Amino acid sequence: MALAQKFLRDLEAIVGRDGLVATPEGRLTYECDMHTFYKGAPDAVCLPTSTEQVASVVRLCLEARVPLVPRGSGTGLIGGAMAPYGGVMVSTTRMNRILDVDLPNRCATVEPGLINLWLTNAVKERGYFFAPDPSSQMVSSIGGNASTNAGGPHCLKYGITVNHVLGLEVVTGAGEVVRLGGKVQERPGYDLTGVVVGSEGTLGILTQVTVRLLHAPEAVKTALAVFSSVEDASEAVSGIIAAGIIPAALELLDAPIIRAIEEGIGAGYPKGAGAVLLIELDGPRAEIETQARRAAEICRDRQALEIRVARDDAERALLWKGRKEAAGAVGRLTPNWLLQDAVVPRSKLPQIMREVVAISRRYGLVIANVFHAGDGNLHPLICYDDREPGQLERAVQANEELLRACLALGGSVTGEHGVGVDKAKSLTLQYAEADLNFMARLRRVFDPQNVMNPGKLLPSHPACGEAFQPAGTGRLPAGTWV
Amino acid sequence: MSIGSETQAAGRLGAFDLRDPPDMDGIRACVHCGICLPQCPTYRVLGEEMDSPRGRIYLMRAAAEGRVGLTRTLVHHLDLCLGCRACETACPSGVPFGRLLEATRGQIARRAPRPLGERLLSGALLGLFTHPKRLGWALGAARFYRRSGLQRLVRATRLLAPFNRLRAMEALLPATSPGGHRPLPEVVAARGKQRGTVGLLLGCVQRLAFPRVNAETARLLTWAGYEVLIPRDQGCCGALHLHTGRIDEARVLATHLLARFGREVDFIVTNSAGCGSAMREYPHWLGADRDVEAFALKVRDVSELLAEADLPLQRLDLTVTYHDPCHLAHGQRVRLEPRKLLAAIPGVRLVELADSDLCCGSAGVYSLLEPEMADRLLEWKVQRIAATGAGILATGNPGCLLQIARGCRERGVAIEVLHPVELLGRALPEPERNGWR
Incomplete structure (x- = not known):
């Protein structure tokens, strides 16, 4: 489908010639995010530089009933920043200023395209940091993090993104510019900030985000506990959590992932280990020393072969570089992969990891694991080669089997990556129809014309009623925007 | 929306022919994570996917899969790449972006004809910068331009303002003349106890625009205990040709240069980062040959040798x-x-x-x-x-x-x-x- 020439001229009048991508080659590069499995190129990409421009673009699309797809850095893992029905993609990469840093009140207001790590970089010399740290934090945008309610290794202790977003400026799907929440936490009325965080661009487009900043802890201790098997490492995780210790981070990495990291980054992970736990403790020095001793005892009880403590900041930074870039290093292992984001209750971790190993054997596919063990949030990477016949199909089946196994243990279909197009169908496994219909009605309040990010977040299942029918799928009068 | 369309494309070269096509395994190593984006200068300026390493790899892949041709737009986005390879430093999956870019530019140079003006300009620039004699004449003319007061006139009247590329060239002229340096001798003895023998690459631009840099390089190397051999008629390393997709010309130059540096040297030393980087890549472009590999392994930036010296x-x-x-x-x-x-x-x-x-x-x-x-x-x-x-x-x-x-x-x-x-x-x-x- 192509957009009408007049519509493109109107778009260009809003964002300028250099703010509009309309060439087939340019649009092609926006057809997927990190989840390259799902592809759908937008008919045009806008790169606005202000709230006013975003609002004008939304209103123009509303009038012509053209679907809108917001996009930050395009690092999502759920096919969220692609355009299944075409339309206009709104990329926030040029809205990346820090508007206000208010250290006495421990918060900052930023534009949505600001790269997560750049905020911490801007305040760390003054002793502060922005806690949500998805592994993509060196590239992903704060707007994208808020839209997907992203997690990260340190969210075990500090909470996920929603706990750190104080306020938002949003252009809703109705074209209004509204301010939700604010610097002051106690506010009358509905917690609409909480509603919009994690809404994946289905309610509107974020144009400003006010986030909490935290004071850096007095001391940090980072250690690697080395195990011969994933099961032993999982037992140690359950033991640490059961002992009442809340590490700043507790990450599990298995043998294939360690191999990818060491080939790609050389971060000092022990090659040949069955699994390692990356354990970080932070807080007052005396407290973390006590916790570190206790955690080490638990690991040794669970057959840890070795416990190495990072000797300085450089070693610590390297271990984290390895962990954070692990998914990016998977190209060393396999040409294709599916990444799962399911959650199990923490106590079920050893059980589900045995299941992962069994599924891997059953389907004859390598499943690499690197995940937030402390949260019970798994990220099995199912490796396959699409040049080998049958592998893709086996990978898809293994993926589904894994998801069902997690749900059977009382888990969730997604932990922190979001729903996107990838998990929309799976929501019916977790929610009743009434629950989903209620969410769909809420969506309608923000987006009465169904133009915002159609096909994402909620299943467009016939049983779920017309509420899920996105714009551009047949309900439009012919010729309105084509 | 198409699902899993990658499967359809295995083994095809699409818009590329088989003469030095970009390496498909290198392209497929990109997992689209985007870690390279903030390190890419053009992405930092423009914030556009197709002017990022991830986007450019995606375009190469699309071309290899036959989804897009070597169109003007595709060529534009690849032209805009600086070839700085910051994305390689960032990439956890080890995508060899520089080689992919050079191969793609090679295909473009041969198969996607550019407007005459562009071809003439890039040809003229290479003809100038990689031929020390011609560059010498040009710098002589530039000295005249500066001393005669013409430069002051042109800069004051902003005569070249409408001509972006000409203006950029004019602006690059150093404020002071590099000055005539006597040519360096062919052999310079080490001072004190000899640590080894090195061959010094003079570099096309370095030897004319910055002769003092070569003189100091040789002098410091002798202080560091190296005998310095400076072969005459070294020619050009071919780096600029590689960067602009003139792969065959680069091969001819590289082969000539290799022959000029004998096997007896312990290291080939350069003070020009671009030359050093290209020479280390010779085995990729010249094929697996023992002499080529031995040469590439001996390449050192001058700072590497001096950092070890006292x-x-x-x-x-x-x-x-x-x-x-x-x-x-x-x-x-x-x-x-x-x-x-x-x-x-x-x-x-x-x-x-x-x-x-x-x-x-x-x-x-x-x-x-x-x-x-x-x-x-x-x-x-x-x-x-x-x-x-x-x-x-x-x-x-x-x-x-x-x-x-x-x-x-x-x-x-x-x-x-x-x-x-x-x-x-x-x-x-x-x-x-x-x-x-």
Whole structure:
């Protein structure tokens, strides 16, 4: 489908010639995010530089009933920043200023395209940091993090993104510019900030985000506990959590992932280990020393072969570089992969990891694991080669089997990556129809014309009623925007 | 929406032919994670996917899969790449972006005809910069241009303002004349106990625009205990040809250069980051040959050898900052040695430059072909340099030296721009005298 020439001229009048991508080659590069499995190129990409421009673009699309797809850095893992029905993609990469840093009140207001790590970089010399740290934090945008309610290794202790977003400026799907929440936490009325965080661009487009900043802890201790098997490492995780210790981070990495990291980054992970736990403790020095001793005892009880403590900041930074870039290093292992984001209750971790190993054997596919063990949030990477016949199909089946196994243990279909197009169908496994219909009605309040990010977040299942029918799928009068 | 369409494309070359096509395994190693984006200068400026490494790899892949041709638009997005290879440093999956880009540009150069003006310009630039004789004449003409007062007239009247590329070329001319240096001898003996023998690459631009850099390089190497061989008729390493997709010409030049440097040397030393990076890649372009591989393994940036040496450096009370040339930091992964050397000069205070490894916009002949993007990057670079408060900026590549000197001059930032060896030379007990000790 192509957009009408007049519509493109109107778009260009809003964002300028250099703010509009309309060439087939340019649009092609926006057809997927990190989840390259799902592809759908937008008919045009806008790169606005202000709230006013975003609002004008939304209103123009509303009038012509053209679907809108917001996009930050395009690092999502759920096919969220692609355009299944075409339309206009709104990329926030040029809205990346820090508007206000208010250290006495421990918060900052930023534009949505600001790269997560750049905020911490801007305040760390003054002793502060922005806690949500998805592994993509060196590239992903704060707007994208808020839209997907992203997690990260340190969210075990500090909470996920929603706990750190104080306020938002949003252009809703109705074209209004509204301010939700604010610097002051106690506010009358509905917690609409909480509603919009994690809404994946289905309610509107974020144009400003006010986030909490935290004071850096007095001391940090980072250690690697080395195990011969994933099961032993999982037992140690359950033991640490059961002992009442809340590490700043507790990450599990298995043998294939360690191999990818060491080939790609050389971060000092022990090659040949069955699994390692990356354990970080932070807080007052005396407290973390006590916790570190206790955690080490638990690991040794669970057959840890070795416990190495990072000797300085450089070693610590390297271990984290390895962990954070692990998914990016998977190209060393396999040409294709599916990444799962399911959650199990923490106590079920050893059980589900045995299941992962069994599924891997059953389907004859390598499943690499690197995940937030402390949260019970798994990220099995199912490796396959699409040049080998049958592998893709086996990978898809293994993926589904894994998801069902997690749900059977009382888990969730997604932990922190979001729903996107990838998990929309799976929501019916977790929610009743009434629950989903209620969410769909809420969506309608923000987006009465169904133009915002159609096909994402909620299943467009016939049983779920017309509420899920996105714009551009047949309900439009012919010729309105084509 | 198409699901899993990657499966359809295995083994096809699409828009590419089979003569040096980009390596499909290299393209497929990209997992689309985007970690390269914030490190890419053009993405930092434009914020556009197709002007990012991930987007460019995606375009190469789409071309290889036959989804897109070598169109004007595709060529434009690849032209805009500086080839700085910052994305390679960032990439956890080891995508060999530089090689993919060079191969793709090779295909474009042969198969996607450009407007005549563009072809003539890039041909003329290569013909100039990679032929020291011609460059020598051009610099002679430039000296006349400067001394006759013509330069002042042109700059005052902004005569060239409408002609972006011409203006960029004119602006690069150094403020002072490099001065006539006597040619270096073919063999220079080591001082004191000899550690080994090295062959010195003079570099096309370096030997004419910065003859003092070569003289100081040789002198420092002898102080470090090396006998220095400087073969006549070295020719050009072919780096600029590779960057512009003239792969066959690069091969001819590389083969000639290889033959000029005998097997007896322990190292091939260069003070030009771009040349060093290209020479280390010779095995990729010339094929697996024992002599070629042995040559590539011997290539060293001058800072690597000097950092191991015990030079008798004397006090210089200076504040110095350092810019990482892309083809040193990203192309050769040499970052620590130049810093270590500069900091080893007694009295030198080395201050870090913010985004020190972000391209200055020079990128071979890029600043002349894409002056707008180059200028925006230069603007950033100069701002950050000014913020350091240093009196000297050191950097080890002739393109960066020309570009940064120009940027500081134009923006009134009073700072001396030097190659690290020039600063080290000043710290040696005896001053360098007109080309030789």
